[in-house]
Amino acid sequence: MLLRSSPGECAIKPSSSPQAADRPSSPNAVELRGITKRFPGVVANHDIDITVTRGTVHALMGENGAGKSTLMKILYGMQKPDEGTITIDGQDVSFHTPGDAIACGIGMVHQHFMLADYLTVLENVVLGSEKLYGIGDRARAKIKEISDAYGLNVRPDVMVEDLGVADRQRVEILKVLYRGARILILDEPTAVLVPQEVDALFDNLRELKAEGLTVIFISHKLGEVLSVADDITVIRRGTTVGTADPASTTPKQLAELMVGSELPSPETRESTVTDVPMLTVEGLRMTATDPDGVVRAVLDGIDFTIHQGEVLGIAGVEGNGQSELVEAIMGMRHLDSGTLVFDGEDIAALPTRKRREDGIGVIPEDRHRHGLLLEAPLWENRILGHVTERPNSKGAFLDLRAARADTERIVREYDVRTPGIDVTAASLSGGNQQKLIVGREMSHRPKLLIAAHPTRGVDVGAQAQIWDQIREARREGLAVLLISADLDELIGLSDTLRVMYRGRLVADADPADITPEELGSAMTGAASGHLEHHDATDAADTGGDDPQGGGEDR
Numbered sequence: 001m002l003l004r005s006s007p008g009e010c011a012i013k014p015s016s017s018p019q020a021a022d023r024p025s026s027p028n029a030v031e032l033r034g035i036t037k038r039f040p041g042v043v044a045n046h047d048i049d050i051t052v053t054r055g056t057v058h059a060l061m062g063e064n065g066a067g068k069s070t071l072m073k074i075l076y077g078m079q080k081p082d083e084g085t086i087t088i089d090g091q092d093v094s095f096h097t098p099g100d101a102i103a104c105g106i107g108m109v110h111q112h113f114m115l116a117d118y119l120t121v122l123e124n125v126v127l128g129s130e131k132l133y134g135i136g137d138r139a140r141a142k143i144k145e146i147s148d149a150y151g152l153n154v155r156p157d158v159m160v161e162d163l164g165v166a167d168r169q170r171v172e173i174l175k176v177l178y179r180g181a182r183i184l185i186l187d188e189p190t191a192v193l194v195p196q197e198v199d200a201l202f203d204n205l206r207e208l209k210a211e212g213l214t215v216i217f218i219s220h221k222l223g224e225v226l227s228v229a230d231d232i233t234v235i236r237r238g239t240t241v242g243t244a245d246p247a248s249t250t251p252k253q254l255a256e257l258m259v260g261s262e263l264p265s266p267e268t269r270e271s272t273v274t275d276v277p278m279l280t281v282e283g284l285r286m287t288a289t290d291p292d293g294v295v296r297a298v299l300d301g302i303d304f305t306i307h308q309g310e311v312l313g314i315a316g317v318e319g320n321g322q323s324e325l326v327e328a329i330m331g332m333r334h335l336d337s338g339t340l341v342f343d344g345e346d347i348a349a350l351p352t353r354k355r356r357e358d359g360i361g362v363i364p365e366d367r368h369r370h371g372l373l374l375e376a377p378l379w380e381n382r383i384l385g386h387v388t389e390r391p392n393s394k395g396a397f398l399d400l401r402a403a404r405a406d407t408e409r410i411v412r413e414y415d416v417r418t419p420g421i422d423v424t425a426a427s428l429s430g431g432n433q434q435k436l437i438v439g440r441e442m443s444h445r446p447k448l449l450i451a452a453h454p455t456r457g458v459d460v461g462a463q464a465q466i467w468d469q470i471r472e473a474r475r476e477g478l479a480v481l482l483i484s485a486d487l488d489e490l491i492g493l494s495d496t497l498r499v500m501y502r503g504r505l506v507a508d509a510d511p512a513d514i515t516p517e518e519l520g521s522a523m524t525g526a527a528s529g530h531l532e533h534h535d536a537t538d539a540a541d542t543g544g545d546d547p548q549g550g551g552e553d554r
């Protein structure tokens with residue numbers, strides 16, 4: 001069954017023939033020809049050609065800053081190309097806004113989900129498209145029809161806040177299908193999913209293409225791309241450098257096509273763990289009150305110690321208390337109880353700034369909200385959070401010359417692709433923003449690094465470099481609290497691995513002896529023979545302590 005709903009008229013370019021709309025459509029869903037897009041000091045896309053066959057999954061790969069997002073923003077009408085043509089289903093089109101692209105059957109699922117937590121799935125889906133099927137039974141029936149057709153398993157009447165990450169992603173996909181999308185653009189869709197969820201998403205993508213829909217997705221994950229894509233286009237420094245056939249390409253060849261270097265591996269078993277405690281957390285408990293006035297524990301009796309030279313990895317599906325744990329250690333949220341001893345000192349009453357000055361570095365989960373001042377230049381972002389420290393200040397004064405010189409050094413050493421240090425952080429590509437943050441935090445030689453998704457959105461080459469930098473610092477005594485959705489990264493970098501579920505540390509795993517699949521199961525609450533599980537049945541009951549919601553008690 002082919003589903004079609006049309007939210008508006010697809011604006012065909014006036015140069016097309018009058019019969020254009022009646023012409024038999026081409027086998028290609030999308031053809032981009034000679035796309036060029038310039039920003040001040042950067043050519044983001046230079047004469048790019050891409051052909052995407054209808055009914056296929058097409059992966060777009062490339063180093064950070066290669067120009068992938070820019071190209072997709074052009075296809076989705078968010079940006080206008082300086083040169084080049086866009087052809088959809090054989091018709092030349094011209095987009096000025098995403099609305100124009102949507103009218104031509106293009107939908108985009110962004111990396112940061114855009115759903116309203118306190119609305120139901122149905123309300124979220126119909127929001128802004130009430131004219132299509134109303135807001136009641138017709139809309140509900142349409143949602144069910146789409147959900148059944150593509151195996152999305154979306155229930156219209158549940159609250160979005162009660163959904164896990166993978167369910168939210170399916171709602172986002174359904175939302176664009178509801179608006180009539182036949183061509184879906186997914187921006188790094190697997191970055192936040194555990195392996196089992198990735199498999200389920202790929203099943204959904206196969207269903208979509210079986211119905212003749214076309215999927216274009218951006219990814220840095222070589223293995224995943226090879227397993228699901230029909231075609232791969234690699235772009236480097238703004239131009240198409242090649243296409244790869246997944247059936248006959250190895251991950252190593254693909255990595256080389258992308259970055260021209262060896263495929264890195266995070267595996268390392270050499271231990272540098274000492275018996276000197278750097279951070280000891282005991283009985284950490286934090287509650288939150290939701291809009292209905294219900295108090296629930298978001299951290300519920302967390303205990304651990306990280307020693308000098310140790311990486312403690314925390315595995316967990318997002319929303320199980322990891323963000324709150326970081327906020328607790330950094331003093332950004334009120335603790336109900338518990339102790340925090342850092343480098344022999346009780347820091348529970350210290351302000352965040354003092355904790356940083358004392359030697360805690362942070363690579364935050366949300367780089368836009370907590371890691372960068374997007375509208376400020378790179379050199380100001382270099383100072384951010386470290387105003388009182390060298391080389392940014394001398395005595396009571398800022399030392400701008402030294403801060404600028406050090407920003408240049410970070411740009412060089414961390415390979416931040418930018419025309420200069422005076423451009424805004426907003427103008428960097430996502431992966432390059434991440435490299436700037438990692439460079440800044442590592443520069444201060446912290447004693448403890450809290451690294452939340454340190455290589456999220458970063459390409460394979462830069463990822464290997466960041467892993468090396470963390471390992472090198474660990475050899476010199478750095479203690480690391482690593483929170484990551486990349487299970488290869490967690491297993492490869494951690495000396496100690498613990499699983500967080502519903503605000504508690506529920507199981508320990510030996511990184512040398514666990515697979516990503518086993519770890520993924522433990523994160524979703526299932527027991528596994530390769531983990532040491534703790535008793536979680538006495539979870540404090542303060543009116544529902546389920547930050548994720550909807551889960552079963554273990």
Ligand SMILES: Nc1ncnc2c1ncn2[C@@H]1O[C@H](COP(=O)(O)OP(=O)(O)OP(=O)(O)O)[C@@H](O)[C@H]1O
Pocket residue numbers: 039040042043044062063064065066067068069070071417418426427428429430431432457459
């Ligand atoms: N609004 C903008 N202003 C100025 N420069 C920009 C802007 N958007 C992107 N760029 C620049 O264009 C280039 C391509 O960026 P783009 O975000 O398309 O890369 P990407 O391949 O998606 O990278 P990543 O994998 O890191 O997300 C980069 O050099 C980036 O700094």
